[in-house]
Every structure is written in C-alpha cells, then in structure tokens.
Amino acid sequence: FPPEKIRNFGIIAHVDHGKSTLADRLLEFTGTIKESLENKQVLDKLQVERERGITVKAQSASIVYKCDGKEYLLNLIDTPGHVDFSYEVSRSLSACQGVILVDATQGVQAQTLANYLLSMEHGLPVIPVINKIDMPRANIAKVEKEMLNLLDVHTSEIIHISAKLGQNIDQVLEAIVKQLPSPNLDCKSSYNSSSLLKALLFDSTYEKFRGVIANVAILDGTMKKGDIISSVYLQQKDGNSKSAYEVKEVGILRPEHVSTDVLYAGQVGYIVCGMKTVADAQIGDTLYHHKHPVQGLPKFKKARPVVFGEMFPLDQSQFKNLDAALNRLMLNDRSVTKLNSKSFLLGSGFRIGFLGLLHMDVFCQRLEQEFGTNVVMTSPTVPYKAILNPNKRLQIKEEKEITITTPEDYPSQNLVKDFLQPMIIGTVITPLQYSQDIMELCTAKNGTAVGNSYISETSLMLQYRLPLDEIVVDFYDKLKSLSSGYASFDYEDDGYESVNLSKVDILLNGEIVQELSKICTLEKSRKIGAKTCAKLKDLIPRQPFPVSIQAVIGKSVIARQTLPAAKKDVLAKTGGGDYTRKLKLLRREADLQKHLRAIGKIKVPKNLFIKMIFKL
Ligand code: GDP
Numbered sequence: 314f315p316p317e318k319i320r321n322f323g324i325i326a327h328v329d330h331g332k333s334t335l336a337d338r339l340l341e342f343t344g345t346i347k348e349s350l351e352n353k354q355v356l357d358k359l360q361v362e363r364e365r366g367i368t369v370k371a372q373s374a375s376i377v378y379k380c381d382g383k384e385y386l387l388n389l390i391d392t393p394g395h396v397d398f399s400y401e402v403s404r405s406l407s408a409c410q411g412v413i414l415v416d417a418t419q420g421v422q423a424q425t426l427a428n429y430l431l432s433m434e435h436g437l438p439v440i441p442v443i444n445k446i447d448m449p450r451a452n453i454a455k456v457e458k459e460m461l462n463l464l465d466v467h468t469s470e471i472i473h474i475s476a477k478l479g480q481n482i483d484q485v486l487e488a489i490v491k492q493l494p495s496p497n498l499d500c501k502s503s504y505n506s507s508s509l510l511k512a513l514l515f516d517s518t519y520e521k522f523r524g525v526i527a528n529v530a531i532l533d534g535t536m537k538k539g540d541i542i543s544s545v546y547l548q549q550k551d552g553n554s555k556s557a558y559e560v561k562e563v564g565i566l567r568p569e570h571v572s573t574d575v576l577y578a579g580q581v582g583y584i585v586c587g588m589k590t591v592a593d594a595q596i597g598d599t600l601y602h603h604k605h606p607v608q609g610l611p612k613f614k615k616a617r618p619v620v621f622g623e624m625f626p627l628d629q630s631q632f633k634n635l636d637a638a639l640n641r642l643m644l645n646d647r648s649v650t651k652l653n654s655k656s657f658l659l660g661s662g663f664r665i666g667f668l669g670l671l672h673m674d675v676f677c678q679r680l681e682q683e684f685g686t687n688v689v690m691t692s693p694t695v696p697y698k699a700i701l702n703p704n705k706r707l708q709i710k711e712e713k714e715i716t717i718t719t720p721e722d723y724p725s726q727n728l729v730k731d732f733l734q735p736m737i738i739g740t741v742i743t744p745l746q747y748s749q750d751i752m753e754l755c756t757a758k759n760g761t762a763v764g765n766s767y768i769s770e771t772s773l774m775l776q777y778r779l780p781l782d783e784i785v786v787d788f789y790d791k792l793k794s795l796s797s798g799y800a801s802f803d804y805e806d807d808g809y810e811s812v813n814l815s816k817v818d819i820l821l822n823g824e825i826v827q828e829l830s831k832i833c834t835l836e837k838s839r840k841i842g843a844k845t846c847a848k849l850k851d852l853i854p855r856q857p858f859p860v861s862i863q864a865v866i867g868k869s870v871i872a873r874q875t876l877p878a879a880k881k882d883v884l885a886k887t888g889g890g891d892y893t894r895k896l897k898l899l900r901r902e903a904d905l906q907k908h909l910r911a912i913g914k915i916k917v918p919k920n921l922f923i924k925m926i927f928k929l
C-alpha cells in the first residue's frame with residue numbers, strides 16, 4: 314500500500330458510547346474478522362476490560378477496505394475513553410492522522426469534549442458520528458444541536474449510525490477514506506520525505522518467549538525483517554556505542570499479529586527485535602537504521618500521577634513476586650510510578666502513583682487476575698507540597714519545595730513557610746434538572762464556579778475549580794448518584810494553591826500509632842479525628858484496663874474516646890462492619906486475627922489496621 318492509500322485513525326468517545334462495538338463492526342464489515350451474533354468486542358482483550366466494559370489499553374488493528382474500486386489500508390487504533398486514561402489516548406493519537414468522534418444518544422459528554430480538544434491540539438481532523446440511532450430513547454436533533462454548539466462541525470458532516478445493528482457503517486469507512494488525510498501528507502511537511510527510516514515507537518508490550526514487542530508507526534522509509542536498527546534513546550543512553558538490534562519479525566496488527574516482513578511509510582505495525590528489557594523500548598522514541606541516524610521526534614508528554622496509594626503484599630514472603638509482577642505490568646502501563654515504601658505493620662511495600670482512581674482500581678485488578686498477587690492498598694492521597702524556609706542548622710540554604718504524599722513526609726511545622734495543594738478545573742455536563750444539586754455538591758467540595766453555560770435547552774455545562782483532594786475519593790460516585798448517572802465529569806490540572814495542611818496522629822493510652830497517622834486539611838481534621846476515634850473504639854478488643862483513644866495535632870487533642878475495661882466474661886469485641894468489597898482481605902482475615910500487635914500494653918489484632926485504612 315502506497316502512503317496515499319493508507320489512513321490511520323482512532324475512535325474516541327465517552328465510555329459506553331459504543332467505541333468497541335463500532336470497532337468490531339468495522340472489522341466485520343471489511344471481512345477482517347468473522348461476523349458474530351453477540352457483541353464480543355474483539356479489541357477489548359484484557360479480562361478487566363470485558364468485565365467492566367471499558368477499554369484500558371489502546372489496541373490496534375489493520376483493515377483493508379475497497380472504496381471506488383481501489384483498496385485502502387485503514388489502521389484502527391482503539392482508544393480508552395475514561396478521564397483516567399487520557400495518557401493512553403494522547404499516546405495513540407500521535408500515531409494516527411484522523412479521529413472519529415462517536416457520540417451516543419446521551420449527548421456530548423465531558424470526556425467527549427476533552428478528547429475532542431485533545432485531537433484539536435494534535436491538529437487532527439474529526440469525523441463526527443452519532444451512534445445508537447436505533448434506540449427508542451435516541452434524541453438525534455438534540456444531540457446534533459449539542460455537537461454544533463460545542464464542536465467545530467457542520468450538520469452535513471454528521472453521520473448517523475447504529476454500531477449494534479451495523480447501520481451506515483459504510484458511510485463511516487467512506488468518510489475515513491475521503492475526509493482524513495493520508496499519513497504521507499503529514500510526513501512530507503514535517504519530515505522532508507527522505508527515504509531514511511524514521512519510525513515512532515508508540516507502545517510496547519512484553520511476551521514471555523518473544524520478548525519486547527514494539528508497536529511502531531513508520532513515518533518515513535521502510536523497515537524490513539533483518540534490518541539493523543537503533544534509536545535516539547539508545548544512542549543517548551549508551552553514548553556513541555554499537556547499541557543496535559536486528560529486526561527479527563515485522564508485521565501488522567489485524568488485530569492479531571500478522572507477519573509481513575516489511576512495513577512502509579504510513580503504516581502502523583509491530584516489530585520484534587530481541588530487546589531484552591522494555592526499558593529500552595521507550596515510548597515516544599524514534600527508531601532508524603543503525604547506519605543512518607536521524608533526528609528524534611519531539612518527546613511525548615510524560616504522564617504525571619495524581620493519586621497515590623501504598624501497596625503491600627498480604628504476605629511478606631510474596632514481596633519479591635509482587636515486585637516482579639509490578640515491573641511486568643508497568644511495562645504495559647508506563648503511566649504508573651513506583652517507589653519503595655515501608656510500614657510498621659504491613660512490612661515492605663511500594664508507593665504507587667496512578668492517573669486516577671479508576672486507573673488504580675483497574676491496575677490492582679489486573680495484578681490479581683494476570684499475576685495472582687494479593688495486595689493491600691491503603692487509601693489514596695494526592696501529592697501536597699510544602700515550601701520550607703531556609704534553615705542553617707538543617708543546611709537548607711534557600712527556600713525549598715518538598716512533596717508530601719505520606720504522613721512520614723510531613724515536615725516539622727516550624728520549618729514550613731507554606732503548604733500547597735493541587736487544584737483542578739472540573740467540567741460537568743448535566744441535564745438541567747440535576748444542575749442545582751450538582752452545584753451544591755461542587756460548593757460543598759470547596760469548589761468555586763468558573764463558568765456555566767447552556768449547551769442546549771435541556772443541558773448545562775458547569776465548570777468549577779476544586780481541590781484535587783476533594784474529587785479523588787467520592788466526588789464521581791456522588792455526581793453519578795445525584796444525577797441518576799446522567800452527568801459526566803472530566804478534569805484537568807490547574808496548579809497549586811495555599812492550604813492549611815495538618816497531620817493527625819492517633820494515640821492509644823498516650824502511645825502514638827504510626828500507621829494510623831493521616832494528612833488532611835485543618836478544616837477536615839476534626840471530622841477525621843472524631844471518626845477515627847469512634848471507629849477504633851468499635852474495633853479494638855476490650856483490654857483488662859480502660860484504653861484512652863485520642864486524635865491529636867501536634868500536642869493538642871482534637872477528639873477522644875474511652876474504651877472501658879473488659880468484664881471478665883467478655884473475650885473480644887468483634888468489629889462488625891461490612892467490608893465485603895475487599896473480599897481478598899477476608900481470605901487472610903483469619904490469619905491476621907491471630908497476629909497481635911502490642912501498643913504499650915494494649916494488644917490489638919493486626920487486621921484492625923487494615924480495617925481502619927479502608928473504612929474511613
Ligand atoms: P465503549 O465503552 O465506547 O467501548 O462502548 P461499547 O462498545 O462497549 O458499548 C457499550 C454498550 O452500548 C454495549 O452494551 C453495546 O452493546 C451498546 N451499543 C453500542 N452501540 C450500540 C448501538 O448502535 N445501538 C444500541 N442499541 N446499543 C449499542
């Protein structure tokens with residue numbers, strides 16, 4: 314296929330709008346895969362994806378399509394739509410030249426808009442599509458109006474389809490061929506159509522026997538089996554050394570690997586070249602023929618984690634295995650960050666950074682399903698910052714900024730000039746009737762309105778500036794329940810702002826319990842302190858003597874409870890509480906119950922801590 318016969322495109326849309334279904338139809342319609350009666354969503358390969366019905370990892374497939382008697386090669390890159398995964402989206406986008414925006418009858422959603430803006434940023438043309446026209450609830454006129462208001466499109470361009478019934482799929486394919494530019498046009502302008510190989514490495518995975526598999530977009534030249542290649546990253550890493558790899562296999566993704574022995578400019582495919590560590594297959598790297606170095610492509614924006622949790626193996630003997638599993642999984646998800654961490658109770662573990670809560674959930678589920686690991690994950694925190702004053706004794710010469718993600722990071726108060734918290738701009742799109750409740754929710758979460766506007770007679774777009782901390786735990790759930798699931802949400806970072814940050818410590822009969830310390834805003838500290846004390850009173854088994862439970866900030870007590878001494882016949886109080894959601898913990902519950910930890914003279918079962926972590 315010459316470049317002018319190639320189109321690289323992605324389907325972007327809000328979760329559940331039918332991306333994967335449309336992808337399946339496109340593959341079926343063109344005979345790439347066999348038709349099936351049930352919707353099997355071929356590209357949603359991972360088990361988590363099937364269970365949750367969301368796409369986590371961008372997948373690619375090549376389609377051959379005949380239009381006006383000529384054959385075209387269409388490379389489809391399936392993208393995840395959720396806000397937590399936009400890193401994957403932007404990574405995929407840089408390898409495609411066109412994007413289809415599918416919109417369901419629910420109307421334009423916050424993520425649709427965010428992804429649309431992302432495409433605009435990449436300078437990608439968009440084919441607007443309305444999906445699910447077969448549904449009785451479909452309100453096509455309203456959805457069209459929203460699209461005209463929010464996106465830069467014309468009514469005549471909008472294609473109406475039913476991915477489920479396979480209606481008007483041909484129109485979509487035709488639009489891809491006719492409206493999207495071929496990759497070559499792009500190359501010519503920016504890469505001077507020389508014949509030297511220049512390939513973008515946009516994704517990589519690891520397989521046990523074949524080793525590193527890199528997904529590449531060929532921007533210039535050709536890549537053949539047997540070629541000796543190197544990369545800009547490898548050259549920089551190893552200096553001017555011989556760092557080079559032989560291409561052992563090249564092919565296209567249909568969506569399974571089909572070896573073709575050669576890839577031409579404009580094509581998207583995979584290569585296997587015997588790289589042993591995935592660290593060598595840097596995403597965003599530029600590949601070239603070893604003898605003909607080229608200039609590197611602009612670097613990808615690195616994903617920045619916004620939610621942190623501490624992860625521990627339920628069983629310390631599994632620490633090495635967990636480490637290995639994490640490393641393997643992180644090869645396929647480069648947005649996750651990992652640092653070593655230690656806990657008095659849970660032993661050695663890791664501090665893991667995620668792009669969002671859903672991302673964290675999905676990652677843990679994959680750890681369990683794909684690697685059979687059992688982990689304990691503590692509640693998420695966001696990265697706060699502290700500006701420290703210069704201090705001679707501590708040899709801090711000038712003002713210094715530190716990041717605080719766990720209670721141990723919290724600096725001593727007298728050093729601190731200011732604490733800062735991360736802020737976001739949240740966009741909510743909602744039917745009118747829920748807007749009042751949602752505005753109240755945003756205000757309760759310390760949000761300030763930035764701008765509200767109608768996007769049709771019946772739907773509103775609300776924008777609020779909110780502390781990230783307020784949205785990481787339950788904002789999304791609350792929003793969904795307030796709006797019966799109709800409101801959608803997306804956010805972007807908006808810098809840092811001064812905050813009154815405090816560290817709440819818990820004392821049992823005057824002894825500090827390190828693992829229960831918590832960082833929170835001063836405003837919330839009383840509530841959190843009171844909750845923790847009440848909960849502890851409920852969970853700690855009665856001792857032969859009374860136990861005082863206190864929450865303190867520095868030296869001042871902000872909440873207290875007293876657990877009365879045990880009567881003779883009372884053995885232990887069982888901590889009621891339903892936490893069936895953390896089923897995996899139950900399995901180890903009996904074990905942990907046996908392990909007692911002494912805090913002073915007080916004996917408490919170890920699993921109390923796990924319960925405390927999850928139940929607040
Ligand atoms: P994704 O999250 O964007 O990948 O969405 P999916 O492709 O997983 O589709 C979400 C749900 O919508 C599935 O239950 C599909 O069967 C359903 N769906 C997708 N397209 C259509 C359509 O055209 N009509 C109807 N009635 N349902 C559809």
Ligand code: MG
Nearest residue numbers: 332333367368
């Ligand atoms: Mg999907």
